[in-house]
Amino acid sequence: MSDKPVLWITRKLSPATEARAARDYEVRLNPEDRVYSGDEIVAMSSEIDAILPCHSEIFSADVASRLSDRVKIIANHSVGVDHCDLPALKARGIVVTNTPDVLSQATAEIATLLMLAAARRAGEGDRLVRSGQWTSWSPSFMVGTQLTGKRLGIVGMGRVGLAFAHMVKGFDMELHYYNRRRLPPEKEMNGVYHETVEQLLGHCDVVSLHCPASPETLNLMNSARLSLLPDGAILVNTARGSLVDEAALIDALKSGKLAAAGLDVFQREPGGNPELSKLDNVFMLPHIGSATRETRDAMGFRALDNLDAFFSGHEPSDRLV
Ligand code: DGY
Numbered sequence: 001m002s003d004k005p006v007l008w009i010t011r012k013l014s015p016a017t018e019a020r021a022a023r024d025y026e027v028r029l030n031p032e033d034r035v036y037s038g039d040e041i042v043a044m045s046s047e048i049d050a051i052l053p054c055h056s057e058i059f060s061a062d063v064a065s066r067l068s069d070r071v072k073i074i075a076n077h078s079v080g081v082d083h084c085d086l087p088a089l090k091a092r093g094i095v096v097t098n099t100p101d102v103l104s105q106a107t108a109e110i111a112t113l114l115m116l117a118a119a120r121r122a123g124e125g126d127r128l129v130r131s132g133q134w135t136s137w138s139p140s141f142m143v144g145t146q147l148t149g150k151r152l153g154i155v156g157m158g159r160v161g162l163a164f165a166h167m168v169k170g171f172d173m174e175l176h177y178y179n180r181r182r183l184p185p186e187k188e189m190n191g192v193y194h195e196t197v198e199q200l201l202g203h204c205d206v207v208s209l210h211c212p213a214s215p216e217t218l219n220l221m222n223s224a225r226l227s228l229l230p231d232g233a234i235l236v237n238t239a240r241g242s243l244v245d246e247a248a249l250i251d252a253l254k255s256g257k258l259a260a261a262g263l264d265v266f267q268r269e270p271g272g273n274p275e276l277s278k279l280d281n282v283f284m285l286p287h288i289g290s291a292t293r294e295t296r297d298a299m300g301f302r303a304l305d306n307l308d309a310f311f312s313g314h315e316p317s318d319r320l321v
């Protein structure tokens with residue numbers, strides 16, 4: 001019998017992460033990379049001291065209430081923790097951590113890609129070439145929106161929002177932002193601060209969402225708020241699908257209120273929204289904001305750093321509850 005803590009890694013993580021975990025913990029792995037149900041998580045919990053899950057495992061209030069007393073910490077391999085009922089886990093005395101910072105650049109890259117792809121009709125163009133239907137060229141062919149000089153509105157100027165604003169500086173866009181708190185002047189990048197999302201939206205040719213999922217941000221982009229955008233605006237979402245009312249988005253894309261959207265996240269994941277898939281002016285990716293080799297290693301290591309701190313009697317740096 002080893003005296004190492006027993007750690008359950010619920011999904012297949014990067015080889016470097018799994019190797020480091022095996023050095024310091026008695027590890028239970030998931031070689032099939034299957035998503036476990038709440039009942040399976042509860043059943044497993046009596047055999048483990050710690051869980052290292054992804055956002056695919058749901059720790060609802062019900063699951064939290066049934067977890068074994070043996071589980072002391074949930075060290076998430078994600079920055080978003082909307083899959084965890086934090087008050088319920090806190091009530092059980094379970095420590096919860098996440099992995100901020102390390103995925104900001106990778107997610108900003110995907111936001112940049114989505115903004116460009118939506119503005120310049122990349123999905124439509126790719127489909128045309130692949131299908132052999134690219135048969136002519138004309139000056140009015142596949143004309144999109146130029147980004148240079150346009151107004152970029154960022155909703156949520158946290159780590160990812162800021163990384164995105166820095167990354168796209170070369171487009172010379174006029175920066176506007178909404179954040180719960182105004183940033184100090186040295187961090188604002190000459191951006192114009194708006195006290196409400198509603199105020200911001202009238203100033204956005206492109207709006208990009210970077211706030212966490214919460215009851216307050218559920219359907220943040222509903223039909224009333226979408227109607228505040230200038231005609232022909234572009235919506236980018238790399239945060240969470242719950243931020244966008246997809247029925248309202250579909251209406252706005254069909255009517256031309258929005259010229260295009262670039263989405264990495266959806267209300268239903270995996271799978272997406274079949275009605276969105278019918279529209280040419282949407283460019284979609286399957287929730288891959290943080291999916292680079294470098295970032296996956298960094299996320300795994302950050303989660304392990306939190307576990308190491310906890311099991312050596314220190315405060316994990318990314319402790320949420
Ligand atoms: C996150 O870390 O929240 C990403 O969405 C991947 O889970």
